[in-house]
Amino acid sequence: MKKRESFCISLEVGIATAFITLVLVTSISLSIIISSSVKQTMREDLQKQLHNVVSVGSLLIQGDEFELLVHESQVNSPEYLAIQKKLQEIRDSSLDIRYLYTMRLTSEEKLAFIVDAEDTPGEMSLIGEEYDSPTDLLREIFANPTGSYVENTFHSDQWGTWISGYAPIFNSSGQMVAILGADMSAQKVVEYERSMLVLIFLTSAVVSIIVSLIGMQFSNRITKPLKLLEEDLNRIRRLELDTNLQLHTIFKEVRSVHSSVNNMKKGLRSFKKYVPASLVRQLIDLEKEATLAMERKELTVFFSDIADFTTISEKTPLDKLGNTMVTYLTNLTQIIHKQEGTIDKYIGDSIMAFWGAPLEVKNHALLACEAALECQQFLQDFNAEMSSRGEDVFVTRIGIHTGEILVGNIGAEDRLNYTVIGDPANVASRLEGLNKHYGTLILISEVTQAKVKDVMLTRIVDKAVVKGRNTGLVIYELVDRLDRASREVLEFSETYNQGMEHYFNHRWSLALEHFYICQSLNEADPLVQAMIERCQGLLEAASDQA
Structure with missing residues (x-):
């Protein structure tokens, strides 16, 4: 059963991926931290501004006059108009205050409007008009009227995004007769937060790209010499030992590996002189180790x-x-x-x-x-x-x-x-x-x-x-x-071989004729001279026997 290979990636991809991931995580984390910090600071500034408005405004309003306003028909009374005018002055003193109003707690434990700074019919809240969605903070101020309160969160409706603040209004006897409510527009803050968030992320993206490119360059400076070493090792694997790799790197460990590879190459050059290089290459290609074994082959x-x-x-x-x-x-x-x-x-x-x-x-x-x-x-x-x-x-x-x-x-x-x-x-x-x-x-x-x-x-x-x-x-x-x-050598060899054929077939005279021809072509040939002497001896022996 073939062994399953484990997942692996190149060192260059690994280093670059790790570097980019680190940069992205760092950039995103810093973006979130900076964005959250800016967002928190801006909201705190807005809350302080609203807190100051309602705190100062509640002190400018006389609470005794609220006890006289109990019916919506009193919207044109001198008392109502005087309070409305004061509310309008307070509203107009802050450009971000859109709504300014007063409310009281009724005998049925419900909140009802008293005087509204808005004087446009259809938009202003009338005396006694019930406020149907009070927040927990709004109820808290009636239960514990010890100071000014500002909501911690924004709320949005069809007219925009707002933040609300409240402060108690006391009469001359020190009793709380109403609360001053103010709705400040948070739209600019929200838009600024969005633009700031976009800016932060764009900046982070640009920085990430730049740092990533630097990281890839750094990764390349590490992996390039390693790739060259890999190529050199593959050449060594094929017993190609004559190359001399010139490696330039600032990394001590890579230099050490390069030195070790060069020393190994020197050792293998010596080793190659003692054993057949083709045999070692074959063992490497077959991924086998040399063992005691022999086979029968035609060689x-x-x-x-x-x-x-x-x-x-x-x-x-x-x-x-x-x-x-x-x-x-x-x-x-x-x-x-x-x-x-x-x-x-x-x-x-x-x-x-x-x-x-x-x-x-x-x-x-x-x-x-x-x-x-x-x-x-x-x-x-x-x-x-x-x-x-x-x-x-x-x-x-x-x-x-x-x-x-x-x-x-x-x-x-x-x-x-x-x-x-x-x-x-x-x-x-x-x-x-x-x-x-x-x-x-x-x-x-x-x-x-x-x-x-x-x-x-x-x-x-x-x-x-x-x-x-x-x-x-x-x-x-x-x-x-x-x-x-040459043609002469071919003719000489052919004549000689014909003479040898006659010799092997015991035709000594014909063989001798061919060898004499060869002798005329090359007197110094030792084989021709030897065969002439051998044929002459065989003919003499045959003649003696006859």
Whole structure:
């Protein structure tokens, strides 16, 4: 069952989101606090203003005259008009006072209007007209007439938004005979609160946007180097270790990670030199760990060795020999890697390599032959330089064989070696050694030749019994690519191979004719000379028997 992946987001999105969220929460909180503070201050100022109006106004009105006003017909009486005029003066002294009136508590415990500052018929409240919606505060002033009162909340109706205040009116005996009520317009306060709220939120929005952009920039300064490190680590995952990441950051922790990655890269560069890089890449891609295991596969095995290397090493100073071998092995290794081969091991001056594992390649035999030809081509330039310095040249012999072989990890649990085991490896090694006997540089088996004959030019060398095998094996010399060989080389090889066909079929005279033709084309060819001598010997033996 596949493990369910937990939810995750990028670090850049996480930091930016957290920063923006923090800014928004802070901005909204500050907006609410400032708005509430401004709102509370403005309302308190309005309440104080209204409190002062009703407190002073109640003192300017004579309470004795209220006892005379009991019926609505008295609205034109001198007493009513005198009080109304005083109310109008008080109202007009404050621009925000819209309604100013007086009320009393009736014997039925109801509130009724007495004198109203409004004198427009239809709008003014008449004497005795009942007030049908008294608030708790309004009733409180009649129960406890110790001072002026102002409502804590606004109330709205069809004429607008208002706040009301009340103060007791006393007669000359000190008894409360009425209360003075005032309705002050709060519309300006409400509008100001709204505009202030809009301003605060707009300011908060602008600040949030600016701070968010700064936060995103800050987030980018953190995540950009981390993204570069991620890309570098992905390259390391693919064992691409030659890049040198230049990272500029002010953050100490990121610098520390960068330093650790560079140190890891150095270690892996060294590690890569000891194991096949393609094998490690394959294990990484498959998300597997190396274990003791081998499998049977058809591979092509390659062996190389320098002729008379012991003699050369005895005559050459060690430091010079070491430098020369580094150049030699480095170039041959690069050629093998370029042709998708895997270096198995270095055995002194010898190289063992194979094709077809761990990377699957269909044309592994052809790639091995390409590598062998390229190695010999490199050695021509290499030896020319060695010879110009008066140093011994390197004659490198190569053997190649294709067959089924065991390939994989062998060794102990804590120390593995990726290698091949089986007869094909032994045959390739023996073929490399047979070069000395035949005077050749590259020998391949008949199995390998069958896979490359359409591309590579080869010539039959012999049918030999390789050490460790009971059956004979036809061996071939790898000459060149068919599309690269000259016409003379093609004709020479064709004539030679025809001679070998006659030889294998015991037609010694015909074989000898072909070899004489080859000798005329290339007198120095060691195989031609060897086959001439062999055919002459067989003809002489046949003549003696006859």
